[in-house]
Amino acid sequence: MKGSVRKDGNNWLYEVTIKVDPITGKRTRKKKRGFKTKREAEKALAVLLNELASETYLEPSNTPFQEYLADWFQTKRKQIGTQTAKSYESYIRYHIVPSLGEYPLSKLTTIIVQKFINSLIDKGLSSATVKKIYNILNNSIQRAMNLELIPKNVVSNVELPHIKKNKIQVWDTEEVKLFLKFAKESRYYIAFHLAVTTGMRQGELLGLRWKDVDLDRGTIHLRQTLSHDGKDFIEGAKTASSIRSITLLTQTVASLKKHKAKIMREKLKAGTDYTDYDLVICTCYGTVLSPRNLLRTFKALSKKAKVPEIRFHDLRHTHATSLLLEGINPKIVAERLGHSKVSVTLDTYSHVLPNMQKEAAEKLNKTLFG
Incomplete structure (x- = not known):
């Protein structure tokens, strides 16, 4: 297959037949202008001819990126959890589409994406959020490459900001x-008690049902969560490993029994006004407790108790840290938290490891040398 180079005003262009229909004989030709010299045009033509000969040439896709992204997301959302899908949708709608949506898929370049990532940092988005947006771009563009819509993944060489880990804030035993x-x-009270003694997430607590609590065996089975906005119940959990059973403390079982009796009294008092979702933590009429109201109560009580200000999620960290400091096997801690791998637990709570190392050394010293 041959092409030609010729003068085009003050510049040069190349022209080549890239495809011939075997039935009709119709030729599809490609022409590219704008080369400053004949040598530049010939060099570009040679690259194209080599791609055609090796069958690695892809016709550039003129599909707008936002259109391609919408199609990609329809498939992707079936592979991820409801909460994650909502986050993806928000990042796509408010960040990616406004900046990159109108570019043809084939016109996106590493420089364009790098400038976009830099703009997110300049806007003050956290490095973790920028990383999530980057992952959406990388995943979608890689898929386009796999489908042979584009020749390469232009996102793979984009540089990301260094992600700074926020220092985990926890309470000690006295606090x-x-x-x-x-x-x-x-x-x-039972919500705070469970958070500290089980490490359950806020959504897991607010979605917990009595049918998932076995007071005789002292266990909880996590099979449902409440969405962050408090509007939907989600079957399952954040990840597959988050669907788990947690063994309860003896005192926690006693507190749950007392709480259940209180719920039954409220149910009788409310009568037909009671909406029974079988929730462990709910309003006095059985309806869903708003996550915001729980956080508001938590902050007020923290202030009243004059303990260090932490996030509600830090009660989960407090639970994990307490177990590790007690010498509990990290594998058990990972199972209680619903981590997919023990390495996640060790990485998250690495600040506890030096204390554990010191304690282990002291115990071994005592065993060996008295």
Whole structure:
């Protein structure tokens, strides 16, 4: 297959037949202008002819990126959880499409994507959020390459900002005891008690049903969560490993029994006004407790107890840290938290390891040398 190079005003162009229909004989020709010299045009033509000969040439896709991304997301959303899908949709709608949506898929370049990533950093988005947006771009563009819509993944060489890990804030044993003492009279005491003693996430707590609690065996089976906005129940959990069973403390079983009796009294008092979702943590009429209301109560009680200000999610970290400091096998801690791998647990709570190392050395010294 041959092509030709010729003068085009003050510049040069090349022209080549890239495909011939075997039935009609119709030729598809490609022409590219804008080369400043004949040598540049010949060099570009040689690259194209080599791709045609080796059957690696791809006709550039003029599909707008936002159109391709919408199709990609329809497939992707079936492979991820509901919460993750909502996050993807938000990142695509408010960040990716406004900046990159109108580019033809084939016109996206590493420089264009790098400038976009840099703009997100300049806007003040956290490095973790930027990484999530990058992952969406990388995943979708890689898929386009696999489908042979584009010749290469232009996102793979984009440089990301260094992700700084926020220091985990936890309460020590005395601070936990002090908080729970002040929270004792709160209607939502059981939520705080479970968070500290099981490491359950907020959505897992607010989606917990009595049918998933076995008070006789002292276990909880996590099979449902509440969405972040408090509007939907989600079957399953954040990840496959998050669908798990947690063994309860003896005191936690006692607290749950007491709480259940209170729920039954409220149900009788409300009568037909009670909406029974079988929730462990709910309003006095059985309806879903708003995540915001739970956080508001948590902050107020923390202030009242005069303990260090932490996030509600840090109660989960407090649970994990306490177990590790007690010398509990990290594998067990990972299972209670619903981590897919013990390495995730060790990486997240690496700040605890030096203390564990010191304690292990002291114990071994005592065993060997008295």
